[in-house]
Amino acid sequence: MPPTDASTDTDAGTDTDASADTDAGTAGEDTVDLRLPDELVALFSVDEPTETTDGDLLDSVAGWGPATTPVGTFQLVPVRIGRDLTLISRWMNDPAVAAFWELSGPETVTAGHLRAQLEGDGRSVPCLGVLDATPMSYFELYRADLDPLARHYPARPHDTGVHLLIGSVADRGRGVGTALLRAVADLVLDHRPRCTRVIAEPDLRNTPSVSAFLSAGFRFSAEVDLPEKRAALMVRDRVLRHLL
Template sequence: MSFTFRPVDPLADALVLHSWVSQEYARFWGMVGSVEQDVVEEYSKIAASAHHRAFLGLDDGAPAFLMERYRPESSPLADVYDVQPGDVGMHLLVSPPSGDPRPGYTTAVMQSVMTELFADPATRRVVVEPDARNHKIHVLNQKVGFRPHGVVTLPAVDPAEDHKQALLSFCTREDFLATLTPILAAPATASRGEFQ
């Protein structure tokens, strides 16, 4: 596994992203009933945003996951918790499995995402707000150091629902590094440019 990140191209990546977000396993993404044009429109909005970015995660060059990072102070989260300097919001969707299961793969993806986010020295804490019913992501979040803060009510992601009950959780750089072996922790302490 060799993960890299590049910005999502709303037009060029719409087909692959739609093939992920429209499947039942991705129901908490809120786009199960979407068409490809919905994906183009959603990711064009994100590309034009000053506070939200989407990245395609590549595994040896092949699309493997979608990661979004955003500024909580410019999102609905600003209404439900006291945003701190250095907070960065994150969403993650791993592609559906193809072929034989690869034990530890999703954890490796999540570690790579967290390493990428903490590579920015301005990032002090990663914030997530997955649907409270999404138990698989809660387990994964805890593996990389997230600590639950509590359930909060946010605007609906799924058009069929009135609101979203989300498990707000935080992960500091220190909590993330504590989950890694020393070899894996080294790249996460490297510094790169700030989030623009």
């Protein structure tokens, strides 16, 4: 789970960070290191026989399609290491990003982080955020209810978490992060009918990041003591999505 947030923004023009990660090579817990029994994974992934999915834990992110946002047409595209590694590694070596994600260094560092997700059980899906046909951000969608985070808050089945970094400095500080956070939360709620909440856990000290989530329709739920930080648990509720 991420200790803080990396490289998004608020509408007021302040560079901020949204739900970053420390998975590979850090002392904290991470999204992909908690091994659950196959029977439990199956219980969470197959609930209602009326639901049509491809059987994966996040309901086929690759097929979700584009979304129209105030900043352009946006789409989540699942990562392919051979195609995307150099770009994502370059973003991870941006000092503003590296301070939170802790994945700076040679491409092998980022490759290991990506491969752990791509070769895992599907509880975390790394994606490029493509805006108007240009890859410009990196997202991780993950099953928060199957993540170590679930030890620290009252998780519900199918809670879906989001981590985000904005790759280009030019896309920071002008409302892009807020727009994309809202778009991704809406995509999750549109395509994951069993998910009632989208979850994030920015560092409580990162006021601009918390503000970005609030502007994107999330609500502040609680302060949560995680192994590597005190976090603001942010929640976007399905029942409130058209009100916030």
